[in-house]
Amino acid sequence: MQKYFIPKESLMNKVIDNSDAFHIIKVMRFRIGDEILVSDNEKTYLSKITALENNKVSFEIVHEETGTNELPVFVTIFQGYPKGDKMEDIIKHSTELGASAFYGVMMKRSIVKIDEKKKDSKIERFNKICKEASEQSLRFRMSEFKDIIPLKNIDFEKYDKKIVCYEEFAKESELSNFKSIVSSLKPNDKVAVLIGPEGGIDDSEIEYLKKLGFTLCGLGPRILRTETASMYVLSTISYEMELK
Amino acid sequence: MQKYFIPKESLMNKVIDNSDAFHIIKVMRFRIGDEILVSDNEKTYLSKITALENNKVSFEIVHEETGTNELPVFVTIFQGYPKGDKMEDIIKHSTELGASAFYGVMMKRSIVKIDEKKKDSKIERFNKICKEASEQSLRFRMSEFKDIIPLKNIDFEKYDKKIVCYEEFAKESELSNFKSIVSSLKPNDKVAVLIGPEGGIDDSEIEYLKKLGFTLCGLGPRILRTETASMYVLSTISYEMELK
Numbered sequence: 432m433q434k435y436f437i438p439k440e441s442l443m444n445k446v447i448d449n450s451d452a453f454h455i456i457k458v459m460r461f462r463i464g465d466e467i468l469v470s471d472n473e474k475t476y477l478s479k480i481t482a483l484e485n486n487k488v489s490f491e492i493v494h495e496e497t498g499t500n501e502l503p504v505f506v507t508i509f510q511g512y513p514k515g516d517k518m519e520d521i522i523k524h525s526t527e528l529g530a531s532a533f534y535g536v537m538m539k540r541s542i543v544k545i546d547e548k549k550k551d552s553k554i555e556r557f558n559k560i561c562k563e564a565s566e567q568s569l570r571f572r573m574s575e576f577k578d579i580i581p582l583k584n585i586d587f588e589k590y591d592k593k594i595v596c597y598e599e600f601a602k603e604s605e606l607s608n609f610k611s612i613v614s615s616l617k618p619n620d621k622v623a624v625l626i627g628p629e630g631g632i633d634d635s636e637i638e639y640l641k642k643l644g645f646t647l648c649g650l651g652p653r654i655l656r657t658e659t660a661s662m663y664v665l666s667t668i669s670y671e672m673e674l675k
Numbered sequence: 676m677q678k679y680f681i682p683k684e685s686l687m688n689k690v691i692d693n694s695d696a697f698h699i700i701k702v703m704r705f706r707i708g709d710e711i712l713v714s715d716n717e718k719t720y721l722s723k724i725t726a727l728e729n730n731k732v733s734f735e736i737v738h739e740e741t742g743t744n745e746l747p748v749f750v751t752i753f754q755g756y757p758k759g760d761k762m763e764d765i766i767k768h769s770t771e772l773g774a775s776a777f778y779g780v781m782m783k784r785s786i787v788k789i790d791e792k793k794k795d796s797k798i799e800r801f802n803k804i805c806k807e808a809s810e811q812s813l814r815f816r817m818s819e820f821k822d823i824i825p826l827k828n829i830d831f832e833k834y835d836k837k838i839v840c841y842e843e844f845a846k847e848s849e850l851s852n853f854k855s856i857v858s859s860l861k862p863n864d865k866v867a868v869l870i871g872p873e874g875g876i877d878d879s880e881i882e883y884l885k886k887l888g889f890t891l892c893g894l895g896p897r898i899l900r901t902e903t904a905s906m907y908v909l910s911t912i913s914y915e916m917e918l919k
Binding site for chain 1: 768911
């Protein structure tokens, strides 16, 4: 079943007339009578297509879908800004695995510099990936890419648990820290997960994060690439909280 | 620290003269006196570079590195052959996460057809990725890409546990199956993990796998892409067995 997150007005009017209409008509080649899931990011409805015109899809609601498949905790990934198009892969896979929100974090060892003029279009592009990945994985709610921001400007106050993934010299205690935090999570906890860029996290940043109440966590005895760390964290939270 | 898996003769002669020499001299720009890790895939040695010539690196051994960071179980990923270059990403990330071996599996819904003439060069390419990812993640042993092979030709006899990742209609029992298998793993178990291609697994294949003793496992309530499934499985095995 294909899902579309659509604007509230679209849901009110039962008409999709944005780029999703193109996807429905030209990519998926749906026909009148075919069923799709539509959501205003609050409720999801099984719907039936009633008309297809030039870039305009009308539908009627069959019934509201109940139940959720959201991770029981709200995980925000604070990703040290990586090279190339790794951020896109991180957003894609972490959204499938249940992340709520993302920040791109400019850190001492981030190699990429983000041109202020290009920042908004990057954020827009990343939110498009959030939407597509949320649709593909049939998420109940969309993940959101919030901002690209220097580490020092982030307010971590509201998070219940704060984890920094610290690969170097994963010591015995750091290998136990992660499991003890994950196994202590309670539904609706807000979890901040900070992951360094390719070059890792500078000692001064580690000290700063410790002062803010972050716990240093090793993710097993092998060295993970920056783009793999969030997947490890989210998979294990799902395993701990969602599987019986 | 940079690691290189080198042929046994290289280790005997204390000379690296294959493409790794290029990497050492031109990419990493190491100098005489710099330290590297070398391994013949059995033992790992901290070594010091003693000479650098045209595409030839001499070294001396400082000491043997003891201890291992291998996952306590042998996980073989049987990956339904995916589209594009997804197989490369799967090998890369799953190697970091501790997979022992890979097969590309031709299944009913595999869209890509592998030309027999190109098969060997593909396998060679995939093993190069195994080597690089094993080096990057400082694996004690290299992962290995074994073969590209139709499902019916695989002998699953030797595996202690057999998991098939089954996303569709993740039922309550399938969400409990995975956790009960992972939490029952014992060191040195051989684990077969079968993951369908993008289009999923055909009903007849599911029946066939059940007869061979595979357990159907759901990996949480969201739909994962084929390239994300192995990361979920490996991360959670690490979490269960490696973190205290």
